Amino acid sequence: MATQSTASFSAQLTRYYSFYTGGFVAFVILIAILEQMGVPNKILGYMFLGATVLLYAGIGIMSKTADVSEYYVAGRRVPALFNGMATGADWMSAASFIGMAGTLYLSGYDGLAFVLGWTGGYCLVALLLAPYLRKFGQFTIPDFLGARYGGNIPRSIGVFAAILCSFTYVIAQIYGVGLITSRFTGLEFSVGVFAGLAGILVCSFLGGMKAVTWTQVAQYIILIVAYMIPVVWLSVKHTGNPVPQIAYGYVLEKVTAREQVLNDPTTPDGAKEAEVRAIFKQKQEAAEGKLKALEAGGAAYLAEEKGKLVQAAADLKAKPDADPAAVAAADKAVADFPVDAAAATAAWKKAAAGAKAKAGPIAAHAEPFAGKDDEARNKKRKNFLALVLCLMVGTAALPHILMRYYTTPSVKEARKSVFWSLFFIFLLYFTAPALAVLAKFDVYTLLVGSSFSELPSWVSAWAAVDKTLMSVTDINKDGIVQLAEITIGGDLIVLATPEIAGLPYVITGLVAAGGLAAALSTADGLLLTIANALSHDVYYKMINPHAATTRRLAISKGLLLVVAVFAAYVTSLKPGDILFLVGAAFSLAASAFFPALALGVFWKRANKWGAILGMSAGLGTCMYYMFMTYPFFGVNAPLWWDINPISAGIFGMPAGIIGVVVGSLLTAAPSKEVQDLVDHVRYPNLEGDIKTEAA
């Protein structure tokens, strides 16, 4: 298999990727020079996205392979360090790169559930799964379930669960690809989705895992550089310290002090805020009043209200000196009036909720589980801890991540590789909270209190592009910006940081390229997982075990294409909310896989029926709870112990564990061969050992 030693292969890779990084830096400098020469931003955006995708395609084509082991597990010779980088890129999705800092900006301490959950899960990967899966050493996660529990049923449930959670997750990624492509090139969203899809396919189509691994390493380098540069710059701007992770503690103190001033109506700034909040309070009450009247009066009330608006517009037009702007506004009010009771309820509920959010005081950034009373606080704490646990266990159960530990040369390297994985992920995740605080400081001190006639240029630029990301409206008509007058969408934070920090457009392009790298790399890993589950587990292991190598690979590649196109099609329909899709994937994986995988290694007595019962109970409970409580499905049953649907895994996991234990104890102990298999995975090397590794 390996024709050269790991050490010399490692040295060779280091050389390649150093050249590559140097080349990339030179490319960024070239773009910067072009910008200075006056090349328009749109062209620069095209160059950035085009060049990086071509680069990934180049690596993908160079890595093309017809060897089964190379296609499925990159020939099992990826050194720990490089596997760590590839896992980092595989792991960090569009949600981490673009969404995370924004979530932290909007929800302060409570948003840190994502930071904790998406890093701490690697402890479980390292301690409970990675070394054992590497020793087992086949191709997919259902492979392990099939061998450990025997028969096609555990394998089939594994295939179903792997496809379900990977597909849910991949839709969120392709959505991110479409968003970035359309924002930076001006293409339609759906065109952007398919253009991005082409980018995904060139990486994985010809070379499978081998190609995906080497492009992911390249993508990691781009995404981490793109994330760090603007944050370091912003940190220097506000603190004079180029290490934002250390410096932002004192910025957080200033933010907290500022929050207190803005919440205190006896200070001049606080009084202005209170004034704006009072206006929102009135709006909220007006909307709630209309809702109540609608409930009482029904369609008749709706018709009466509409009549009033029509009358008002007519009266206005009848005046000889009517202001044309006022007439237009009155006509618009008539045209926008909800058509029926259902639409009216939805529109007014939304208006009431929006105004209510603005009518309350600012939540303190560093305060955990803020709430009006103990009950509200406990509810938040419960959901915070539940979400952390679901994300952690889900991390240790997502097949596209676990699969990566099949690719290292040995158990020893697999252990080291989890360390490198978390280290590379940690670099981004401990920067995101710093970015959120630095951006908040900027908004609270520089934007709040500035005059509407001289808004900072990044504010007007982003407000012109997308109102959901950035909008400021002078609610109390004093010409000065108050905090309650600003609406910020989470994704803005990362996308606008270069402009907030006053960096040239070239850095904005770099950030876009980084976001694209994050989304593409995760999508690649996920699509490959789905296609492999279908081609390897379903076709080769269950339908046609005698299939020739060329046929297996042809089928795998064909399926990759079909799955990718189907995923892109589903994405172009824009289903659901991205953060929920991502969270759902983790809860599903945690419930379906984790109990059967971990107990499979640590409890010899676990058997086939236990696995079948545990996996179906876990998955079933999790899916049932999501279906019953997530508003998208329209059932809206009451929550269990106030747990939000995103953390459905908190019920699925115990169901899975109980299922495995009960099912196993009720039926006969597994055979001698299976118990030998367990011993085999527990020891990196045993004398007289059986062999499970697939070449």
Added chain:
Amino acid sequence: MQLTEKHKQYWQKNLRLTGILLAVWFIVTFVIGYLARDLQSITILGFPFPFYMAAQGSLVVYVLIIWYYAHAMNKLDQEYGVHEGDD
């Protein structure tokens, strides 16, 4: 395949190490998370302690847990003669 006493000892040691490290993981994540509001008054580098832990401290602990496990287990493999040959 027959496991010797030595093999069983290796597995026991592995289980003990895994258990201790999981306990550390649990404390920095869930115990501190649960007590977050009560620990709010402690300050470290300008951060309230629970915020610092959730944003940085726990993450550093996770990295160290995994590093220590890899280091200790690779050594334990050698000690008990269950290490892999050099490729």
